[in-house]
Amino acid sequence: MDYKFIVFNAARDNNLAQLKATLYNKSSSEVSSLISAKVNGATPLVISCRNGHYDIVEYLLTKCRANVEQVGSVSFDGEPIEDAPPLWCAAAAGHLGIVKMLVRRGANVNSTTRTNSTPLRAACFDGHYEIVKYLVHHGADFEVANRHGHTCLMIACYKGHFRIAQYLLSLSADVNRCSVKGNTALHDCAESGSLQILQLLLKHGATMDVDYYGMTPLLAASVTGHMPIVEHLITLPCVSRESRIHALELLGATYVDRKRDMAAALSLWRRALEERSLDPPLEKKVQEPVPAYEMVREVTSVEELEEMVLDPDEMRMQALVIRQRILGPTHPDTSYYIRFRGAHYADAGRFDRCIELWSYALTMQQKILQPLSPMTQSSLLSFAELFSFMLVEAGRLLPRGRVVPPIEADGMLTIFYKAVNEVERGQAFTLEQQKDQQQPQKQLPAADKSPSCSASSSASSSSSTTLLSAHQHDCNHDPNALSRTMISAIHIGCLLSSLLDTDALNPEMRRQVMGALYRLNRLKVRVRFDRTALHYACYREGTLAGRYPSCQFPSVTLAKALLEVGADPNAIDEAGNTPLHLATMQPYVEPLSHILLEGGAHLDTKNYAGETFESLLAPTPMHKVIDPMKYTTLACLAARTIKKHDIRYEGTVPATLYEFIELH
Numbered sequence: 001m002d003y004k005f006i007v008f009n010a011a012r013d014n015n016l017a018q019l020k021a022t023l024y025n026k027s028s029s030e031v032s033s034l035i036s037a038k039v040n041g042a043t044p045l046v047i048s049c050r051n052g053h054y055d056i057v058e059y060l061l062t063k064c065r066a067n068v069e070q071v072g073s074v075s076f077d078g079e080p081i082e083d084a085p086p087l088w089c090a091a092a093a094g095h096l097g098i099v100k101m102l103v104r105r106g107a108n109v110n111s112t113t114r115t116n117s118t119p120l121r122a123a124c125f126d127g128h129y130e131i132v133k134y135l136v137h138h139g140a141d142f143e144v145a146n147r148h149g150h151t152c153l154m155i156a157c158y159k160g161h162f163r164i165a166q167y168l169l170s171l172s173a174d175v176n177r178c179s180v181k182g183n184t185a186l187h188d189c190a191e192s193g194s195l196q197i198l199q200l201l202l203k204h205g206a207t208m209d210v211d212y213y214g215m216t217p218l219l220a221a222s223v224t225g226h227m228p229i230v231e232h233l234i235t236l237p238c239v240s241r242e243s244r245i246h247a248l249e250l251l252g253a254t255y256v257d258r259k260r261d262m263a264a265a266l267s268l269w270r271r272a273l274e275e276r277s278l279d280p281p282l283e284k285k286v287q288e289p290v291p292a293y294e295m296v297r298e299v300t301s302v303e304e305l306e307e308m309v310l311d312p313d314e315m316r317m318q319a320l321v322i323r324q325r326i327l328g329p330t331h332p333d334t335s336y337y338i339r340f341r342g343a344h345y346a347d348a349g350r351f352d353r354c355i356e357l358w359s360y361a362l363t364m365q366q367k368i369l370q371p372l373s374p375m376t377q378s379s380l381l382s383f384a385e386l387f388s389f390m391l392v393e394a395g396r397l398l399p400r401g402r403v404v405p406p407i408e409a410d411g412m413l414t415i416f417y418k419a420v421n422e423v424e425r426g427q428a429f430t431l432e433q434q435k436d437q438q439q440p441q442k443q444l445p446a447a448d449k450s451p452s453c454s455a456s457s458s459a460s461s462s463s464s465t466t467l468l469s470a471h472q473h474d475c476n477h478d479p480n481a482l483s484r485t486m487i488s489a490i491h492i493g494c495l496l497s498s499l500l501d502t503d504a505l506n507p508e509m510r511r512q513v514m515g516a517l518y519r520l521n522r523l524k525v526r527v528r529f530d531r532t533a534l535h536y537a538c539y540r541e542g543t544l545a546g547r548y549p550s551c552q553f554p555s556v557t558l559a560k561a562l563l564e565v566g567a568d569p570n571a572i573d574e575a576g577n578t579p580l581h582l583a584t585m586q587p588y589v590e591p592l593s594h595i596l597l598e599g600g601a602h603l604d605t606k607n608y609a610g611e612t613f614e615s616l617l618a619p620t621p622m623h624k625v626i627d628p629m630k631y632t633t634l635a636c637l638a639a640r641t642i643k644k645h646d647i648r649y650e651g652t653v654p655a656t657l658y659e660f661i662e663l664h
Contacts, residue, residue, distance in 0.1 A: 004037040011044035011060070014053040019044075023064065035064050041073025041082075049098055050074045050089040057086075057098050061105050068107045083114040091131050092122035099131050109140040117146045124152045124168075127161040132168075142173055149179035150188075157197050158188035165197050169204045182211035183220075190217035190233075193226040198233075208238055213331055218243060222250035223333055225258050241275065242282060246326050248272040253319035257337050262315055266305065269318075273302050287325050292338075292360035293317045298325070316341060330368050335361040335375055339382065349402025351390060355411055358383060362418055371425035372481035380422065380488035383415045387495050409496070409504045413512060416496055419489035420520045426482045427523055483527040490533050490558075493517055497558040518565040530574040534559060534567040538579040538592055554583065556591050563599035570601060576608035584616040590625050597631045604636055635660070 003022055010019035023031050035044050045066045048056040060066040071083040076092060087107040090098040099119070103109060112118050120140040123131040132152075136142060142152045153173045156164040165185075169175065176184055186206040189198045198217075208216050218239060221229040230251050234244040252268035255261045276282045289295040296317040299305045308314050320338060327334050342357035358379065365376045393404040496513050499505050505513065521533060531539070537558040559579070563569060570578050580601045583592040593613070597603060603626075606612055614622045622628055639661045642649055649661060 004034055005039060007034045008037070008039040008042075008044050008047065011048040011053065011056050012051065014048075014051065014056060016055050016059060019056065019059065031064050035060055035066050036070060038072055043070055043072045045070065045086050046072030046074060046084065046089055049086040049095070049102070050093055052090075052093055052095040052098065054095070054097050054101070057090075057101060061101065068102060068105050069111060071113075081113055081117075085111040085113070085119070087111060088113055088117065088119045088122050091119035091128065091135065092126065094123075094126060094128040094131065096128070096131050096134065099134060103134075103138050109135050109138050110144060112144070115147045116144070118144050118152075120144075121146060121150075121152050121155060124156045124161065124164050125159060127156075127159060127164060129161070129163050129167070132164050136167075136171065142168055142171065143177075145177075145179070148181070151177055151179075151185070153177075154179065154183075154185045154188045157185045157194070157201065158192045160192050160194045160197065162194065162197050162200070166200060169200065175201055175204050175206045176209065178209070178211075181213070182209070183215075184209050184211075184217075186217040187211055187215070187220050190221035190226065190229050191224050193221075193224065193229060195226075195228045195232060198229055202236075208233075208236075214328065215331075216243065218247045219250060219326070222247045223254060223327075225251065225254040227251065241278075245272045245275050245282065248275070249322050250326050253322045253337075256315055256319040257340060262312060265315065265319070266309065269299070269305055270302060273299070273305060285325065287321060290321070290360065292356050293320055296321060298322060329364050332375060335365055335379075338364075339379065346386065348400065349398045349404070351386075351405055354386065355415075358386075359411075359415065359418075362415070366418065366422060366425070371422065371429040372478070372485055374478075374481075376422060377481065377484055377488065380415075380419050380485060380492070383419075384488050384491040384495070387412050387415075387492065391495060391498070407504075409499055409509060412492065412496055413509065413516070416489070416492045416513070416516050419485070419492050420516050423482070423486050423489050423520065423523060423525060426485050427525055430482050480528075482525060486525045486527050486533070487536070489520055490527075490536050493520060493533075493561075494537065494553070494555045494558045497555065497561040500557060500561060514561065514565055517561055521562055521565050521567050532567065532571045532573075532579075534562045534569065534571065534579045535573055535577070535582055537562055538596070539582040540585070554588055554592055556588055556595060559592060560595050560599075563595065567599075569596050569599045570605065572607070576606070578602070578605050578607075580605070580613050581607050581611065581616060584613055589617075593626055597626065602636060603628060603631045604640060 006022045007019060010016070010022065023034065026034070037043070042050070043066075045057065045060045045068075048060065061068065068087075069085055071085050072089075074081050074084050074089055081088075081092075084092075085107070087099065087102045087109065088111065090102060109120070110118055118140065120132060120135045120142060121144070123135060145151045151173070153165060153168045153175070154177075156168060175186075178184055184206065186198065186201050186208070189201060208218065210216055215223070218230065218233045221233065230247050233239060234247055248268045249272045252265040252272070255265040255268065276284065284298060284300055286298050286300065289297055294314075294317055296314055298318065298321050299308060308318065320341060323337055324334050329335075338357050338361040342354040342361070345351070345357070346354035362376065362379045362383075365373060365379060369376060387407060390404060390407040394406045396404045398404060493516070497517070500510055500513065524532070526532060527536065529535075536553060538554045540553055569580070572578055578601060580593060580596045580603075583589055583596060604612055604614075614628075617625060641647075642661055650658070653661070
């Protein structure tokens, strides 16, 4: 009987009688072992603190002498929290009595989770005011920030907890402290929409600083659509006339896209134009027309604005143009809303407009953002899903009488080129990072170790340098970014390969598809489980967009195309499996295995578990799938004989044959 599960379940379910009965007559070492054991990452003390079981916690601490600092994994709102101390769990869940008990028993009020979140920050997050006061009174440091640089004041402002923000400010919490990406509590408040807290922050000396994306709190409120905050901030003496105009213009764009309120947007844009016309007039820096925006130019007069009233689609394009001018192409919201608008076109059956906008956003991302940016990864995945949907649903009637059109192969090929290009960029970037990590790190001066914010900066200071540094912070800590990008590229290549033997591709386009697949294959990028693109083509679990059969693996057409461009049929993954091993676990095993064997796969190769194609097929006889005599070579038989009789071959046969022999 495994007592650790009984003890854990009793603590989790608040069954004190069962807990006592299970631990009765156990030695102190046995008790210590049981209450320190983890189930699903959590100890009995951690889970009982999380669930608010006061009597269980008291028993574990007083009778069982549980370690008050032993961390564990718990879940809040579906999000896993790693290395959470018991006090953090109780504070986050709002159990004041347990918090007091833990502190009395010596719990460290400034202990942190893996992400450097303190119990005080956890209490601030969910608005547990009494716990906040108690922890501060017992020495909790309200200036300890988590790994993103977010302080207790910032999170209280973002979550809209007025009393907690007021209390922290009364203790002289740093009102203008910056996070890793340069935002302050005022930014958080502007994004969340609490005018009352915003006024409180301003009263305590909060300044209109600029974050790493070039955003002031005023622009942050405009982007998120909080009109009362915008209206309040534009009255402040420190806000320039140009900043007021930008805020009104951007808020209007937000009302078009997020709130679908065209009337409010027109009113805001009219106010901005009227403000521009005041003496001295402020000219608008009109951008060059963009084909993806249907060459729409920004309106420069009230008369032009009134002409646009009857054309909602032009207003939507106007919103994209305004947002790109004010935020710049580097801001995440710029490409987000381009993709957002494209998705709406797709929902309405306008797939051509969707592809045009998404392609423009992807081009923008690859031109400006660092390789393997999360936004670029997301764009490529969206294309894989869109193309899959269009191939499967072509001809289906959509709402409003529209029909899913047949996919245009040249458009898909263009995106495949971009996907392959991103893998190439990402591979070079990853190699460069690895070189940098091997170099000795230079010690930065103290002044350079923390981000600084300047109140004198303007919104126009949003530059590629600042945004790229922020994205570099994201990418540097994501070892799977290249793998995910490669997988998206493989999926788009899979869709194109399905058209290779159809009329959808003329000979020149077929040559271009094969050329792009050749470029992708020669990079030799490995993905999950150290698998090649050919492994993925032969394995069902590689499917990324599982809703759409046209993009499901295994793919006979993709495997055939990859072999044609030089993919290694005998490459092995981390378990020693070749693509042929994986093919045995899939449907289409017969055509897939024939293609691999015709392409040079060895029939009798063993993986690290000693399994072969034949043993993995069992109980299906191999001759029912393929003709073993056709694919068994004299070289394979010789290698098997050498291995079977444990013959020493080093120095007898050429060294180039060693690997071949070991495969058998």
